Amino acid sequence: MAAERSGGGDPARTLALLWRTPQEPKPVGRKPKVSVDQIVTAAIAVADREGLGAMSMARVAQELAVGTMSLYTHVPGKGELIDLMADTVLQERDLTAEGTWRERVKHYADRTRAVYQAHPWMRDVSMVRPPLGPGLMDGQEFVLAALADSGLEPRQVTVAHVAVEGFVHGAAASEVDDQQLAAVTGESGDSWWGARQVFWDDYFDVERYPAMTALWNAGAYDTEGTLADNMRSSFDYGLDKLLDGIEGGMR
Amino acid sequence: MAAERSGGGDPARTLALLWRTPQEPKPVGRKPKVSVDQIVTAAIAVADREGLGAMSMARVAQELAVGTMSLYTHVPGKGELIDLMADTVLQERDLTAEGTWRERVKHYADRTRAVYQAHPWMRDVSMVRPPLGPGLMDGQEFVLAALADSGLEPRQVTVAHVAVEGFVHGAAASEVDDQQLAAVTGESGDSWWGARQVFWDDYFDVERYPAMTALWNAGAYDTEGTLADNMRSSFDYGLDKLLDGIEGGMR
DNA sequence: TATTGTTTCCGTATGGCCTACGGAAATGAG
DNA sequence: CTCATTTCCGTAGGCCATACGGAAACAATA
Numbered sequence: 001m002a003a004e005r006s007g008g009g010d011p012a013r014t015l016a017l018l019w020r021t022p023q024e025p026k027p028v029g030r031k032p033k034v035s036v037d038q039i040v041t042a043a044i045a046v047a048d049r050e051g052l053g054a055m056s057m058a059r060v061a062q063e064l065a066v067g068t069m070s071l072y073t074h075v076p077g078k079g080e081l082i083d084l085m086a087d088t089v090l091q092e093r094d095l096t097a098e099g100t101w102r103e104r105v106k107h108y109a110d111r112t113r114a115v116y117q118a119h120p121w122m123r124d125v126s127m128v129r130p131p132l133g134p135g136l137m138d139g140q141e142f143v144l145a146a147l148a149d150s151g152l153e154p155r156q157v158t159v160a161h162v163a164v165e166g167f168v169h170g171a172a173a174s175e176v177d178d179q180q181l182a183a184v185t186g187e188s189g190d191s192w193w194g195a196r197q198v199f200w201d202d203y204f205d206v207e208r209y210p211a212m213t214a215l216w217n218a219g220a221y222d223t224e225g226t227l228a229d230n231m232r233s234s235f236d237y238g239l240d241k242l243l244d245g246i247e248g249g250m251r
Numbered sequence: 252m253a254a255e256r257s258g259g260g261d262p263a264r265t266l267a268l269l270w271r272t273p274q275e276p277k278p279v280g281r282k283p284k285v286s287v288d289q290i291v292t293a294a295i296a297v298a299d300r301e302g303l304g305a306m307s308m309a310r311v312a313q314e315l316a317v318g319t320m321s322l323y324t325h326v327p328g329k330g331e332l333i334d335l336m337a338d339t340v341l342q343e344r345d346l347t348a349e350g351t352w353r354e355r356v357k358h359y360a361d362r363t364r365a366v367y368q369a370h371p372w373m374r375d376v377s378m379v380r381p382p383l384g385p386g387l388m389d390g391q392e393f394v395l396a397a398l399a400d401s402g403l404e405p406r407q408v409t410v411a412h413v414a415v416e417g418f419v420h421g422a423a424a425s426e427v428d429d430q431q432l433a434a435v436t437g438e439s440g441d442s443w444w445g446a447r448q449v450f451w452d453d454y455f456d457v458e459r460y461p462a463m464t465a466l467w468n469a470g471a472y473d474t475e476g477t478l479a480d481n482m483r484s485s486f487d488y489g490l491d492k493l494l495d496g497i498e499g500g501m502r
Numbered sequence: 503t504a505t506t507g508t509t510t511c512c513g514t515a516t517g518g519c520c521t522a523c524g525g526a527a528a529t530g531a532g
Numbered sequence: 533c534t535c536a537t538t539t540c541c542g543t544a545g546g547c548c549a550t551a552c553g554g555a556a557a558c559a560a561t562a
Binding site for chain 1: 549558
């Protein structure tokens with residue numbers, strides 16, 4: 001499937017939900033069987049376990065022992081529900097670090113990475129037209145405050161911000177991609193690559209790929225850790241180098 | 252939708268398709284109305300125009316004036332078709348640059364970025380369990396060759412490779428995310444943000460977000476170009492800084 | 503208690519998706 | 533003309549989001 005579209009519906013309604021604009025409880029009328037919070041929690045639970053593809057309105061309703069259409073009383077549609085899910089898990093980051101600007105950016109990256117680890121379906125949520133809720137905004141503020149303390153010019157802060165944000169979300173996304181596929185398909189990454197041993201036997205052409213062959217022979221791929229360990233290292237390495245570059249560019 | 256899963260089917264069959272293992276034309280039997288190439292081309296055309304979400308088997312068959320089920324004679328399923336589409340467009344990169352290792356990595360990034368621009372649905376294709384076809388492999392070889400020429404240790408080359416690859420695909424993906432959403436939903440990014448003016452009016456809290464407010468007041472967001480221009484700048488900036496960091500880490 | 507206004511619940515229906523199955527149609531060889 | 537082989541594709545089953553409209557629950561009022 002394609003990336004999940006954030007809600008394109010009425011912005012005012014969506015914003016009210018994201019910020020949980022308190023509305024005085026209705027004095028009359030039938031009592032609700034479910035709340036927005038319950039729906040969002042159930043939806044996150046389903047997506048955590050079975051992926052965003054399995055998170056259908058019918059599935060969530062079933063989880064809550066409620067008719068499918070009842071959900072539409074509380075949430076405008078599936079797109080908006082995904083917005084609410086994303087902003088909710090971003091709030092789990094709990095960003096309260098002290099330290100140098102670099103330490104704080106690193107902290108932000110680690111916490112964001114943890115969110116993706118806990119909720120791999122975040123990979124499928126586009127952050128280009130993001131849910132403008134507290135989870136997202138608090139994160140933006142945190143990174144921007146850190147970068148502003150670095151001594152960069154204001155304009156440069158915003159450029160660096162986009163680069164950092166892109167790297168963090170991008171790297172976290174590819175890092176959890178594998179787990180997500182493992183969970184959804186029931187096949188582990190190791191198993192998948194193992195089944196493709198045929199490729200190296202039947203298709204890999206040593207003459208066509210000399211650099212890869214040389215690296216292989218040099219033992220560059222004889223790693224100790226698991227695939228997940230390697231991705232983790234590259235995440236840290238890449239962020240470090242990116243921050244090195246940003247820092248170096250200031251002088 | 253969730254990220255499109257690469258084909259989990261029989262690896263041997265998929266690899267044969269990716270590398271177009273030549274098979275002698277059948278001497279007997281009904282003549283095929285369509286070829287694998289035609290199917291892949293039609294599928295890419297549909298996805299280019301209407302997004303991967305619109306690329307259904309029925310839609311592609313319609314494009315070719317053929318029954319839906321006929322496609323399954325030539326392609327195992329939708330997942331494998333997406334693999335073929337992805338590897339095909341990656342071949343468009345045509346990587347033949349000379350120059351320093353940095354120039355070559357930059358060239359690779361630019362060409363890959365161009366593929367995403369031309370085929371925004373690539374954003375939705377997971378590259379964690381990639382199609383092991385010529386398009387992907389030639390790209391890997393190219394970057395690895397460049398990085399190997401940088402003077403990094405073999406082990407470091409592979410770590411840097413994952414970081415670069417992650418950055419390029421991640422940044423290119425978010426860069427086209429906006430266009431894709433514009434194409435699929437029919438609403439431009441500017442229009443979308445405009446409709447969310449309410450947020451700044453009704454929800455943005457100056458006291459809660461001092462860093463953002465300060466940057467705003469300093470004119471950091473008074474940019475000239477379009478949203479697309481800004482993302483392009485950040486892509487270049489981020490890659491530059493990442494390569495600076497990698498280069499600096501060698502000494 | 504009976505009525506009325508309000509709110510929530512949810513069954514049905516529409517139109518989409520992928521693909522397993524199996525028979526019909528086309529083709530070349532004998 | 534027969535027949536093996538290959539491709540074409542209609543049908544059907546089981547998913548999905550959500551528009552619509554009526555039924556059910558509840559508080560206030562008469």
